[in-house]
Amino acid sequence: MTKKFVRYIPDRPVDAVPVVGLKIEEATCDDLAAVADLIAQRERNDRESHLQHLTVQIAEGADSCQIFIARLEQELVAYARISRHQYPDLPVGWYLTGLVIAPDQQRRGIGRAVTEHRIHWLRSRSVFGKIDQLYYFASSRNDASRDLHSHFGFTEIERNISVPGCTFEDGIGILYSLPLNGRH
Numbered sequence: 001m002t003k004k005f006v007r008y009i010p011d012r013p014v015d016a017v018p019v020v021g022l023k024i025e026e027a028t029c030d031d032l033a034a035v036a037d038l039i040a041q042r043e044r045n046d047r048e049s050h051l052q053h054l055t056v057q058i059a060e061g062a063d064s065c066q067i068f069i070a071r072l073e074q075e076l077v078a079y080a081r082i083s084r085h086q087y088p089d090l091p092v093g094w095y096l097t098g099l100v101i102a103p104d105q106q107r108r109g110i111g112r113a114v115t116e117h118r119i120h121w122l123r124s125r126s127v128f129g130k131i132d133q134l135y136y137f138a139s140s141r142n143d144a145s146r147d148l149h150s151h152f153g154f155t156e157i158e159r160n161i162s163v164p165g166c167t168f169e170d171g172i173g174i175l176y177s178l179p180l181n182g183r184h
């Protein structure tokens with residue numbers, strides 16, 4: 001397993017404490033430095049390029065990208081995005097992207113809660129009726145993420161995909177979709 005992916009443990013650890021009091025919010029510009037730190041900690045690189053990227057994304061507005069954060073007490077414990085993309089050779093549409101949970105808060109149900117929240121957010125948008133599929137991609141090496149998304153009904157539709165800026169860390173890229181059709 002590469003450094004970016006958590007160790008795959010199929011059964012929830014018996015000592016995992018379910019999260020209570022989680023607040024999921026739309027990120028503001030004031031949150032972006034902390035989000036960049038969280039991503040840089042995961043990627044083990046510098047926060048500045050993440051901060052620049054997030055600043056561009058938040059400026060695009062919710063018609064193309066919404067950034068969410070989750071807090072416990074005042075601490076930022078997770079971030080994720082839902083964005084409309086036009087990647088070359090991939091379906092145009094809404095994608096779940098960027099999910100990162102703080103290492104000391106993982107396996108408490110936060111990733112699942114943030115993913116559910118993003119799907120509900122999309123459902124609340126006026127464009128929802130025109131959206132047939134929600135997309136998500138992951139490295140074949142990221143079993144934890146793939147399991148998380150499979151609980152929501154995402155199924156594989158294409159292998160060996162290329163996404164600008166994604167290396168898939170020694171694995172291959174896999175595209176998944178979730179038919180919406182008024183569900184969720």
Ligand SMILES: CC(C)(COP(=O)(O)OP(=O)(O)OC[C@H]1O[C@@H](n2cnc3c(N)ncnc32)[C@H](O)[C@@H]1OP(=O)(O)O)[C@@H](O)C(=O)NCCC(=O)NCCS
Pocket residue numbers: 004005006007008009010011012042098099100101102105106107108109110111112113137138139142143144145147148149
């Ligand atoms: C993958 C990640 C987002 C999961 O978030 P999380 O808050 O720890 O996950 P949850 O507690 O909500 O778990 C939901 C389900 O996901 C799966 N899962 C999560 N972590 C897992 C792990 N380490 N091993 C196996 N399955 C895992 C399980 O099916 C789990 O359900 P269960 O606990 O009832 O068995 C988190 O580990 C993370 O931030 N990893 C690094 C960044 C990353 O890989 N992001 C995904 C990019 S596509």
